[in-house]
Amino acid sequence: MADTPAWKADFPIDWHDDHVVTRREFTRSLAWTSCASFLATAALAAGTIGARGPRFPETRVAGAGELPVGGAKVFVYPNDEPCVLLRLDADVFVAFLQRCTHLGCPVSYEAGRQTLECPCHEGSFRADDGTVVAGPPSRPLPRVVLQRRGGELWAVGVRP
């Protein structure tokens, strides 16, 4: 080994070996990943502790006699969000946000099929509870909570 230069004898680790990650180092880096995952999950949980749901305004939507059975009316609630009020029966009123839960296209009411249809990707929701009947949406339409005050319908909240 007489021809080994002195610098190589002093620094016997190759350039290539210097970049090798050992299993121990990888495992230690996994521990940091674990801590980061915990902190992220804890931050999400902490963000919800003590957080109250959003407060919704109370807005008059329509008079009960304004809509015929099978009729629909578009209104905005709570912050200029388009919503649709449906009269399914003489005493049955429901309202939903009009934005499709797939990609946000406005849904329209099909009285014959009792569904709300999205024209963009043919998503379909039940008119009575907003659940998905067909198409790409995976979540139901958010429902507007209605209150009947005398002969008037008021929107008082939104239930996702």
Place this chain on the structure above:
Amino acid sequence: MKPGPVRQRSARRSRAGSSVQAILTGVLTLVVAQLLLLTMAVEGFLGGRQRGLLAAAMVSAWCCVGACGLVRRLGPRRRD
């Protein structure tokens, strides 16, 4: 008959390698579980479903403690 020093060293390295492998597998399993929990937590948070977030954080904490405990068992690397 006692095994020679070379064989003893080889056996010790083999045991150390196995323990590192076991610890690595354990930690990796815990981290994958934590990432799944985090995915579910983000999904719930964005979807407005706040139930279960605290439980996910607590399980994640246990996984973190377990992973750190396992990593502490990794000794320094011996260069025989």
